[in-house]
Amino acid sequence: MIKINLVPSESQGNLTTFLGINFSYLNFKYSLVFFICVYAVEPIIDVIYLDQVEVAEASVALERGKVRKVISTLRGYDVVKNQVRELNEQEKALENKVRVVKKIVEKRQNPFKVLKYIADNTPPNVWIIELELDDKKLKLVGYSRSWKSIGKFIENLKSSIFFDENVNYERPKDLAKSGRNTRIEKFEVTTNIVSFK
Numbered sequence: 011m012i013k014i015n016l017v018p019s020e021s022q023g024n025l026t027t028f029l030g031i032n033f034s035y036l037n038f039k040y041s042l043v044f045f046i047c048v049y050a051v052e053p054i055i056d057v058i059y060l061d062q063v064e065v066a067e068a069s070v071a072l073e074r075g076k077v078r079k080v081i082s083t084l085r086g087y088d089v090v091k092n093q094v095r096e097l098n099e100q101e102k103a104l105e106n107k108v109r110v111v112k113k114i115v116e117k118r119q120n121p122f123k124v125l126k127y128i129a130d131n132t133p134p135n136v137w138i139i140e141l142e143l144d145d146k147k148l149k150l151v152g153y154s155r156s157w158k159s160i161g162k163f164i165e166n167l168k169s170s171i172f173f174d175e176n177v178n179y180e181r182p183k184d185l186a187k188s189g190r191n192t193r194i195e196k197f198e199v200t201t202n203i204v205s206f207k
Contacts (some may be wrong), residue, residue, distance in 0.1 A: 124172045131166040135159040149197045177201045
């Protein structure tokens, strides 16, 4: 008796199956187009645009060389930048010193011009026995032979650029009223100095 197996089996040597893939389901036209697109198009594009790519790479290399030159030139200016920064710091320090000197000069009080003005503008009949200068306050105590000379002396002080216009007059009670044979008037004048220049 002969046995025949009518069920087809995969072991009969089917050539369409390789490594578990059944190639009978593949369409060879589309597969060929796919492989051409994947593997052939890139080299073709490389060949077509190779000249343009080389030109672009050459221009990029040239620009990189220019950038390197500019960077090296800028590095040469680092010394100058440091010098400029140091000079700016010195300038700020000098400005601070100048401000301090200006404040000192503004506070400086040299009474020479004020005293010379008082000496030059004191009438002949007026003499000063006491002069007191406290910061910018001036006190003058003295004698005169007449009221008119005291008034003229006070007007000279008021018209000066050194004093403000508030010149205060008082008659001190503790000074003697007269000399030996001559009548004299005593006075005390106070005022503020507005400028020493």
